Amino acid sequence: MDFDLPSYLRERAALVDAALDCWLPGENLLPAALHRAMRYSVFAGGKRLRPILTVAACEAVGGTPERVLHAACAMEMIHTYSLIHDDLPAMDDDDLRRGRPTNHKVFGEANAILAGDALLTEAFRLLADPEANRGCDPAAVLRVIETVARCAGSQGMVGGQVVDMEAEGKSIDFATLQYIHTRKTGALFLAAIQSGAWLGGGDDVQLAALTRYGETAGLAFQIADDILDIVGDQAALGKDVGSDQARGKATYPALLGLSEAWRHAEELSELALAAIEPLGASAEPLRAIARYIVDRTS
């Protein structure tokens, strides 16, 4: 219980930020406008939770952060691309993200679409980068790429977004809500954790434990997100509160009520902790993150 999570998150986020700055094409490279747009959203003050999960999963199986920093950056690029596209006028039509104007508000719609496309593409380039993967088993690297693509694609994150949009303003059942959340947020969470474990050299038993952790913690995170959209502090969140409700979005609190949704998130967090109990001290950061996910205020 003595684990200092704030310091851990700050230090790992700093590693991720430095790596992102190193791997993302510079604004001096052509086309400068595109690279500016990509960097604008990547460096817009995200919590870096997904890349930190990649690092923490690698550490949990005995690897070093440096081993997986490129994969961690790829997760953040994919997350950022999905936010840029979700914010577009044709989708959620959001003007603010993390307290700043959204990408298309600053760079225009066409550049925002292309900046998202380029971030997604660059993520896969980085996952396959020979320099970054030096010393990794090529078969493990391929497994990571296949998993990340599956989790981010039409039956993962993108699929979740489609069903989420279809559900807007409609009354949906619990199974559909579960479908949306396990894909829209959960899938990339899981990919981030599995990538860290594979590249860190984890064995099958560790992989199974971390997979269970990823599934439960990812869903807990999304439920907490839904709750914060209702009870959260606008300044801390950097976005409008109550926006889900205004849009008739499918959420856990809308379907279960606030207290029941909260209870469900806590329960999932406990399941995540139980899943990685056998991993010992090296999984302490993941344990603290599972608690933080449901206790955070932003």
Add this chain to the structure above:
Amino acid sequence: MDFDLPSYLRERAALVDAALDCWLPGENLLPAALHRAMRYSVFAGGKRLRPILTVAACEAVGGTPERVLHAACAMEMIHTYSLIHDDLPAMDDDDLRRGRPTNHKVFGEANAILAGDALLTEAFRLLADPEANRGCDPAAVLRVIETVARCAGSQGMVGGQVVDMEAEGKSIDFATLQYIHTRKTGALFLAAIQSGAWLGGGDDVQLAALTRYGETAGLAFQIADDILDIVGDQAALGKDVGSDQARGKATYPALLGLSEAWRHAEELSELALAAIEPLGASAEPLRAIARYIVDRTS
């Protein structure tokens, strides 16, 4: 000179079509609307030139078509995603593509953006697919993924599209035009050819020859495209002619004049032929394609 290109193109396109149907998620899988949108544009009657180049490059180094069909499909998915996004209202705002309503006209803007995202993601999943790559050297597979991503990303295809949009209605120099065309079309051409050569087991000398072929044939193809936009037959092309000019697009004929542009395309086609001269009989399909690229009417 006896090589029967129409039969070759028809047979290889049939292989690619069957593989695409096999690899693309079915319309019975959730979310059905997304998979319908993805399949709508993939099966909208394209020539399959990029995937056929992957197959032909593999055959040129002694491999079989089956060895690279998944990579060939990935090229067509990336090409299709780029067309769907290029056609969006925020970009070229096209209503017709290959004689049919564009993706966003049928499925709406949000679904078109997400269908493009999902096709790009699925392409990388397929390139890393363990089943499809059975028997391939994992290091070669990683090299293919890195190359495809580099050619499709911010300093490749997406970068070319950004600079092309920036140049609309402006007078640009030859170097900028070259920048746009080598990236917007040429980069994916090159990736298609190099992927086929690597997965087919080509050696460094063969790779260098095919790279030179890809660079020159890709540019020749784009110049011929520009020319067809002026002198082509609307019915054969399946799109409006004169659209580049109406938009003030940067093209070779606009900068060099029609006859000089044509001469340049012919010259590039000759360079492509010279590059693969040492490859012998197995490169006959690629030779016929280099001639066809500048002689086609659609």
